[in-house]
Amino acid sequence: MLNDFINQFWPATIDGLAFGSIYALIALGYTMVYGVLRLINFAHSEVFMIGTFGAMLVPFVFGINSPLTGIALVGVVVAMILAGMLASAGTAIALERIAYRPLRKRGASRLAALISAIGASIFLQELFALLVIPEVFNRPEQGRIQMALPRLMERSELFSIFGHPVRIDQIFVILAAIGMMIALDALVNRSKIGRGIRATAQNPEAAVLMGVDINRIVRMTFLIGGGMAGVAGALYLISYENTHYFVGFLFGIKAFTAAVLGGIGNLRGALVGGITLGLVENYGAIFFGSDWKHVISFTILVLVLMFRPTGILGESLQQARA
Amino acid sequence: MNQKNPLAGFRDGLGRFGDAVHDRWLSTPGWQRWVLYVLLIVGALLLPSESLAPIMSPYTDWATILFFPIGTYVVLAIGLNVVVGQAGLLDLGFVAFYAVGGYAMALIGTRLGWNFWLILVVGIGICALSGLTLGAPTLRLRGDYLAIVTLGFGEIIRITARNTDEIGGPNGIRGIPHPPSIEDFSLFGVNFSEVFGVDPFKYGNLNTHPYYYLLVALAVIVIILVKRWEKSRVGRAWAAIREDEDAAEVMGVPTFRFKLLAFAIGASIGGAMGVLWAAKSISINPNDFQFLLSATILAAVVMGGSGNLPGVMLGAFLVAWLPERFRGLQEYRMLIFGAVLVALMIFRPEGLLPSRQRKAELQEGTGGMGTLGAEVPGPDSQVEEVASK
Numbered sequence: 001m002l003n004d005f006i007n008q009f010w011p012a013t014i015d016g017l018a019f020g021s022i023y024a025l026i027a028l029g030y031t032m033v034y035g036v037l038r039l040i041n042f043a044h045s046e047v048f049m050i051g052t053f054g055a056m057l058v059p060f061v062f063g064i065n066s067p068l069t070g071i072a073l074v075g076v077v078v079a080m081i082l083a084g085m086l087a088s089a090g091t092a093i094a095l096e097r098i099a100y101r102p103l104r105k106r107g108a109s110r111l112a113a114l115i116s117a118i119g120a121s122i123f124l125q126e127l128f129a130l131l132v133i134p135e136v137f138n139r140p141e142q143g144r145i146q147m148a149l150p151r152l153m154e155r156s157e158l159f160s161i162f163g164h165p166v167r168i169d170q171i172f173v174i175l176a177a178i179g180m181m182i183a184l185d186a187l188v189n190r191s192k193i194g195r196g197i198r199a200t201a202q203n204p205e206a207a208v209l210m211g212v213d214i215n216r217i218v219r220m221t222f223l224i225g226g227g228m229a230g231v232a233g234a235l236y237l238i239s240y241e242n243t244h245y246f247v248g249f250l251f252g253i254k255a256f257t258a259a260v261l262g263g264i265g266n267l268r269g270a271l272v273g274g275i276t277l278g279l280v281e282n283y284g285a286i287f288f289g290s291d292w293k294h295v296i297s298f299t300i301l302v303l304v305l306m307f308r309p310t311g312i313l314g315e316s317l318q319q320a321r322a
Numbered sequence: 323m324n325q326k327n328p329l330a331g332f333r334d335g336l337g338r339f340g341d342a343v344h345d346r347w348l349s350t351p352g353w354q355r356w357v358l359y360v361l362l363i364v365g366a367l368l369l370p371s372e373s374l375a376p377i378m379s380p381y382t383d384w385a386t387i388l389f390f391p392i393g394t395y396v397v398l399a400i401g402l403n404v405v406v407g408q409a410g411l412l413d414l415g416f417v418a419f420y421a422v423g424g425y426a427m428a429l430i431g432t433r434l435g436w437n438f439w440l441i442l443v444v445g446i447g448i449c450a451l452s453g454l455t456l457g458a459p460t461l462r463l464r465g466d467y468l469a470i471v472t473l474g475f476g477e478i479i480r481i482t483a484r485n486t487d488e489i490g491g492p493n494g495i496r497g498i499p500h501p502p503s504i505e506d507f508s509l510f511g512v513n514f515s516e517v518f519g520v521d522p523f524k525y526g527n528l529n530t531h532p533y534y535y536l537l538v539a540l541a542v543i544v545i546i547l548v549k550r551w552e553k554s555r556v557g558r559a560w561a562a563i564r565e566d567e568d569a570a571e572v573m574g575v576p577t578f579r580f581k582l583l584a585f586a587i588g589a590s591i592g593g594a595m596g597v598l599w600a601a602k603s604i605s606i607n608p609n610d611f612q613f614l615l616s617a618t619i620l621a622a623v624v625m626g627g628s629g630n631l632p633g634v635m636l637g638a639f640l641v642a643w644l645p646e647r648f649r650g651l652q653e654y655r656m657l658i659f660g661a662v663l664v665a666l667m668i669f670r671p672e673g674l675l676p677s678r679q680r681k682a683e684l685q686e687g688t689g690g691m692g693t694l695g696a697e698v699p700g701p702d703s704q705v706e707e708v709a710s711k
Contacts, residue, residue, distance in 0.1 A: 040466050099664050108671030110465070111412065115624045118617045119663025126657035249613070253477070256470060291485045298474035298481075305471050306459050 010164040020278020021177030025232035026255030027270035029225030035265035042117035045252020051233020052243040054087025084234035092226025263311030381649035391642035399638035401591030407629035409584035410564030415476025421611040423596020438501035449593025457585035494607025633675030
């Protein structure tokens, strides 16, 4: 048992970091919306799902079916990330406008918002299963099953840690995720919009009195969270090379777990929570087998909530330093 | 409220009608209520009649869908309503208890060969116990955290069932025994199978009616119990916890104990339904207990009017029946279901038949959706004004 662990420690670490980065990027959307609205955006998992399909559109439109190199590769990958961001951010904005804002205006209960989110989630999944995949991607009979992405880059070994190879795509996913995190952190902590978001999270009433346009802030929150989920979608697609209409569910729950783990409402917490979850899940899989991966992460969630409900870094978007 | 919504008139009209019915009901003397109760039960027993089938369910066998999903959803929704509607605990993993009940029936029935009725009692006990086990560590959490923990538990139970080969793994369990039959049942010299053409206690594969009668009996017992609880000290404690947990605690309500009780009661009801459902359907597997089922039952509770029993039952009926009724739309029915949920929450967030208390809360603008709903009241009043300046 211990031997297994020592043998598989490095591969599991690399996998865990790659998984964890994707969890962290999705978790940002949950955490930001929760920080500002005190609402679990349950449909965020579908925002991620749509991001993977947005990214899928790029190689599909260009008809790519063999690995690329050089400028072409960079161009396609950047285009995929942008397309994923666009698709996800658009979905998130539409969600806010259609499924949440009317409820917010009426002062409806959080339960109502939750049901609205679940409804939107079912709607989007079915929309993709029934219409988008068959019609847009021309896969009438295979629509419901997995859609594969052609291999984009040769998965060559970049370097090795103690004899265990580290592939270029894994490094790319981790670096891209960290880059997005830094950009987001700067946005929230240094820009005017970021100040508005923090103010609204702290005290919406006072924020309104200080001239913050709440509707705009909420929209921006959804936009940024959606964009991050889109990046996560593109990165997921690049490393797993397939997607399906149901992909959001598990990743959504895991990402929410990550957000809670790090302290919901806390941006850096999402990063810490995502990476931690990815690592622990993969280490746990060495001991218990990969069938139990999901059980491990849910158990972690339950344990964290029982013993430290505010998460590792504590909850709060507002205290993310001015 | 200055509504600009074109549907507002209709909505308010519906609300007034509901109030009128409610007032009438409150002034109804006891004996008339009993007559109505008996009529309702008789109506429920006559529901699987063939003459209703073409209207209610042109695509599938009416008696079959009356048991599952309709009846099953109704009982599950009543159980979840105790947790969500009365005690105000957001439970997203209710299906876990249904699964525990189902697996209790399947395992004990196939391995030990016990009688259905014995398993029903034991199964309810196991589910109450699992409710307590799950509740004891988690119920110190509030609101959204509780929601997500229960969701996690629901998934843990399902995945564990799928990964454990001792209980059938992904294939589940087959050959679950039916309840013991009483054939040629007769009462006051009337032989039921000759007169009505149905043998009400003959549990086989062919006829769904006997199971449906059993389900009605279960539902009636559950409704009576839940109503009694609601009107008792326990129900008042739940209401207090739901409205303001801190205030309840300060007033001397042992909140934790009552929350645990709500959880255990909800779990037992879900478990009882699980036992009954497993006994009818012969085989079960982990995929019968997806998160979507939890979400659907919760949707039924909220859609009908969380906390109000008739509303919850109506919600469950609609959630179960509409997709079956419009099977002609085939694959699109889930798409439409999703859209309907969103639309309903936008236009009537309090549910179809809300409890009066909830409606009053909504009109005051309190009890809202987090900070923006609660602290910045009124939709068209302040926020827009201040923001536009």
